[in-house]
Amino acid sequence: MKKKEVKYGLALLSLFILLIVVEYNQPEPIDWSHTYSIEKKGPFASYGLFKLLPGYFKNSKLTTSRKTSFEIEKEYADSTYNYIIIGDEFNPSAEDIVAIKSILNKGNDVFIAASYFSKEAEDSLGFYTGAKFFRDLNLNSDSLYKKASDTIRLSFVAPYSDKHYNYKFENNHLVAVFDSLDKYPENRVLATTARGEPVMIHKRIGNGRLFLSSIPLAYTNYYFTQQSGKRFIEKSFNFLQPNRKILWDVYYHGEVVVSTNPLRFVLENNALRYSLYLTMLGAFLFVMFEGKRKQRIIPVIEPVTNNSLEFIKTVSNLYFSKGNHKNIADKKIVYFFDYVKNHYYIHASDPAFKDRLIAKSGLEEVKVNQLLKYIETTKSKSSLNGDDLIKLNNLLEDFFKNCR
Template sequence: MKNKKYLLILGTIVILFVLVEYFRPRPIDWTRTFRNDQKIPFATEAVYDLLPGLFPGQEVTSVRLPFYNLADDGKLPEQTSTYLFISESCEMAEEDVEELLAYVHDGNTAFLSANSFPQLLTDTLHLKIGTNSLIDFNRAYQSEKNEDEDQDAYYNRFRFDSMQVNLTDPRFRVGRKGYVLEKETAENHFVTTDSTLKASVLGVNQHGQYNFLRFRFGKGELFLQSAPEVFSNYYLLKQGEGNYAFKALSYLPAQPILWDEYAEQGREGERSILRFLFTSPSLTWAYYLTLATLLLFVIFEGKRRQRVIPVLEPVTNSSLEFVETVGQLYYNQADHANLAEKKIQHWLTYLRQRFGMKTTELDEEFRETLVLKTGIDRKDVDNLVARIHQVRYFSGNLAENQLVDLSNQIESFYRKVQ
């Protein structure tokens, strides 16, 4: 009854904990997923849902295949189209990049917005990715560090609160300050490795560095933009109607749009439990805690549990002790003749079992057979047989020394045979 009471209390505590966790306000998830099916700040559901209004009459299709597979499987539209890619990082295999450039060369449009781009693509366009520090080192060098302050905390005091981006077209440009971005965004920009930049500069950052370029490539156009955060839900709603995202997308022609979701969600049909777990920090931590708990269980509870197995001593062979005891009994009683006869009978039994000999008569034939089968010298055999006859003759009054001589000769016989 007492145990049930404790279990009831424990169950109530667990239920209350679950309810509190379920109904408590959720902290804002600032993970940069750029997924088109999430409402968190750095997802892209808002811009994806507004694309049909920006390009009336044009089909917007979410694709979840590498670009090479889109072209190889014949899933690209027959008419010209726009490939729209927005992600934290643009990671493409070489065959994807080559197929994408061929796609643009044929008269289509590609719009890539990311913080990094494939090496093959930047090399082809004679570009490199530059990164601005988010710390104002000029102010930091002019200030003094507190005694109880470590280096990281010291530099964090001079971290920029925001970065600015702007568009170069006077119709879209917003004063001198531009579009203000927070949350450590827009630090990347493009650096040309060619003396002549064969591209149109559509956007810059607060330092005048290029972060939005348009390339004429064959019959089509390729747009590169290095601040994908401007297309997120957070900045789309914060900047309102005159936001950077709509103005940047206005450069795209009115044609069907292929929205790349492969970089964020993988291939169509993938429902991996791990992929789902890593979509939420809470689920991710729960997964890691589960693995850690299982590891601790294996370490501390995985040992076999059972009673200590007692050490059992092997059964000892007491035959020799028995023989010694019996022999000692006969010796103490001075019954030399009886003991001598038992040793003789034991020796004869040994000959019958070991060599298959007849032992009824210890005659000449017996001796010759014994020599042939044992290899013992004939003289030793004669001496032993003679000793046996002597012992049997004096059986009524056998001296101790005669018993000892018989025993020594028989033991010598055993050693020679072995």
């Protein structure tokens, strides 16, 4: 390898190592998206809560569900369980709503926390939510231009109150609260804001109970690590039935299923991902510039010509030119019987030669009789003319072409 190529190779390797070091020491950016993922440790994921959830539900089996409520209702038809759904939005299909009502009728508890509930879900399950922004807006003042409070203070109502303890959630804005309670008198308030606005309610449907919360972010890592948030979560889950299986939903909040791609770990790490891209680029450049031919072109050697066919044509022309048609016919007849013997295992001396040849060759009896009769006629003659030889050749060619 030339010195110039070595220099370029070392420069590329140095750049590769430098890129790995720089990317490896880059601080991991904080993911503030509302994922509610049980596998991520971002502020608004649910990794910590999910890991410590068995402490809230002792003697209960914890299971994650990536299926719709319709599928859950069918799969766990003979079980009793607490079904927990947490996400920014709850927008189930009509079949899923029917399934949730069926789950409740069978005596199971369902806990749903979301900032937005679809109109179909509200009408079918019997509740109503109102936007918190419009409730706070006073059109006769300049409140629209005032900075909204970024701290939410919640408390449970009697008989569930905790000695007037206020649960504080900083850096959070309440999107919706439960409204029109007079329209649904069966709905019972569990928790409210400092202004008395319901953020958590429950109702009985069939033999089960439905718990609804309009502050899903309270059940994420960010607030779970705070004392106030941890106590609020524990209080919320204390309403559910103990000693029951826990089904934790990861379907309705859109959690992405972990990829099975074998390169997933490499692609999710910035340093390794850029290293992979750089390696692929280096390999491409190597193929482009180093993959060229570095030796003389190998000359094409023509294969040795097979002269057997030419020899046969020469001998045949010699026989034909001398008019020795009888000799040529005898050789064709010998070749025919040799072919029959080797291909069909029939000897010419066999008494049933003709019958066996008809059966094995698959030719019509008329054609086989015509061929054998003409062979006998040819063998009995002392000489043949050109027409006789051509007729024999045509009969033999027809046999070889149509036999099996």
